[in-house]
Amino acid sequence: MNIAVCLKQTPDTETRVQIAGDGVSVLEDDVQWIINPYDEAAVEAALRLTEAHGGEVTVFSLGPPRVEKALREALAMGAHRAVRLHADAVPADPRVTARALTAALRDGGFDLILAGQQAVDDDQAQTPQRIAQALDFACVTNVEELTVEGGRGAARRVLEGVQEVSSFPLPAVLGVNLRLNEPRYPSFKGIMQAKRKPIDVIEAELAEPKLVVERLAYPPEKAAGRVFEGVEAVPEVVRLLHEEAKVI
């Protein structure tokens, strides 16, 4: 079984985002880059499936050379090959990203295409759906349990008040969430092997974006928390929770 995983390199979730001078992008200087945690779960899922059923895992990422670090990390986890779709910058329009990925995936003969359901930096959550649409494959998102048997897959999703299990024929495209698994920590052996695995670089087919980011701004400062002391304060706290916070 051959699996493709699409992954995005995102800033670490602890990064203090700094808006660049152009007002529409973020400064990349002090950014600690990581594999988007949702995509990391997708890599882990792909590795577990190939460990159980055989086959190879190929990881794809779209972006400038810096994204190779993320690909390298996936290789260290155990992915077999890596492909970087070269672009000078990561597109802001998910449609452009999905089309470039689709073009690279189309003839790969993959049984399964996995991706995180969203990226922690832009939270667009469109890539798996758009790829599935373009390839006319089944698509499940928000997957938190996954099994494959005899050419069919089954995915469990937790919805409001119920759990749903759906099945689908392969090939398929899945968007996974963080509850799917605990991604492995690469061993030193893995890191060393990853250094020896090649990363293929191909030019990304970039469509004209339809979506344009107009402006980035910092969110409004959160008001400082308020501390109340003593039992006497309880009525006031209740009033504020009701009238201002509107939570009770």
Added chain:
Amino acid sequence: MLSIAEKVLFAIAVMGSASLAYRGFSNVVKVIRRGTGEPLKVDLDRFFRALGQWIIMKPIWKTRTLADVFHVMIAWGFVFYFLVNLGDVLQGYFPVQFLGAGAVGVAYRFLADVFSVSVLVGMVWFLLRRFALGSRRQLVIRENVKVMEAARAGGITRDSVIVGVFILAHVGFRFLGETFTLAQERLHTGHGDPGQPFAHAVSGLWEGLDESALVVGQHVSWWLALGLILAFVPYFPYSKHFHLIMSGVNFLVKPDRPSLGALDPVDFEDEALEQIGVARIEDLPRKHLIDAYACIMCNRCQDACPAYVTGKELSPAALEVNKRYYLNLNLAALAAGEASAETMLDFALSESALWACTTCGACVDICPVGNEPMFDLLHLRRHQVLMESAFPQELQPAFRGMERNGNPWNRSAADRMAWAEGRSVPTIDENPDAELLWWVGCAPSYDPRAQRTAQALAKVMNAAGVRFAVLGGRESCTGDSARRAGNEYLFYERAQANIETLNEVAPKRIVTTCPHCLHTLGKEYAAMGGAYEVIHHTQLLAELAAAGKLDLPGGEASGAVTFHDPCYLGRHNGVVDEPREVLDALRLPVVEMPRHGTKSFCCGAGGAQMWKEEEPGAAAVNATRFDEAAATGAQTLAVGCPFCLTMMDDASKAAGEGMAVKDVVEIVAERLGDRA
């Protein structure tokens, strides 16, 4: 003198014994040589140092005084017996009196007589201890600890009985032989040899026996005394009595480490690097193979081990015992170069045991024969993390945090100075002429409780006029937790980055808030190209107090304080007086816990335990230590480490004892009041 027939027979027996023994001894040498690491280096200086240690047995005198006294009675006697046996063989073959009739001979015979009795008395005590005295319980290893079948099922007991009976019989018969000799002398001269008081007294029993009976007695005793040696020697390398030699070898080859727990770095630049850490016994460094042979199975390390004492599956003694039994059972195959069939996690210890170690170093400190069980555990962890990626899940976020954000809390590096907001804490860029670089550390930077320690130290240094600076955003985790959790690669990366920063800053002196930083920066970076003078904040405080720079007002008379020595401050770095000097300078009455100074008992956080759940056991390490502190009746429990602070604070809250837990510097800062 022996008859011709006896002489021939004894010579044949010697050759038989030697050829049997040769196999065993040479196999042991081959197995040890299979170990990894640098070839063991020995020079004359070391030789005499080791010889001295071996003879005076200095490392022994730390606990169990009674056993130590009896041990010395046997050990010195037994060593003297090398001479005695030589003399007896010579006297058997030649018509001489060994060392003559002069003063030397008289002294020799007197000593031989006294040592014979001291060995016999000592040995009887040890056998009683094993089977009858209450302290025999020290020799038991709890059921939940992995112990190889061969050792558990009476193996250690059998070995001990064999060794004990051998010593009793060997020395006993030699002594009897002397009594028969003296009785014969009396027949001829009318008196024996009062210069051998004990043998002389016992020889009175043979009054009335005729000469031929005495001669028979003398010969039978000679044969039994020396024949037993010949019978025992081939068994010697398999028995724990081997410690007699191997402890000396251990003293001889033990590396001069910068501290008792400083690890050797791994060269990750080495392209050929394939095996890191230890999976199988033959992967162990040579020194740690020798440990298994030197171990006398006394369980002192086990008694000192916070993991064992609180009911975990770990016993450092069991680890050494299992290594030894595994080597014994597979000696020939291992000596022939075969790979061992099992990994150490199969036979030597469980996974839970491996992850229970707090790296407190107590086992290394206490061992009378210079063993270092903690090192085995760290080598095993290295393999588990770097080769197998098999480690407690909870460690992963800490690893990720150190890797990505330079701190195990995985908090943004941009927040490193948040604790100092609104305070006068210059960075090295702002104050390049600082006389002291303050390495704040991750816990004091990020942990809300430990931040108060950092704030207190800033206040005290400012009040005392210390010209200091911090690295601010350029500081990042030293990697101690990673290293002690087995993630040597992550440690290596952190160390490289920090050494680069520090070498650029080139500080005159570094002060750390945390003993773990003190240890890593001061004792471990040097091997990787970063040698610095590093002190702990309690050392700085003691210095300031001695120089009269801490202008401490009298303050109200507060209650007694007990000081918990952090493992990485006291045992690993030998800093035990300074924190107490500071408390003295505050005129606070200090009451000591039973286990203090270098014998302190761990808080439970070291060895990356801070980042994971405690392994299953009977009690929590921190609660056990806190109870000891509470029992002193002190009002305040003083610490000198942010991890100890967390552990003791938690335990104090859980116990609801109302005992205040504070870092020493917090106590000092309180005394300064609002003046600074």
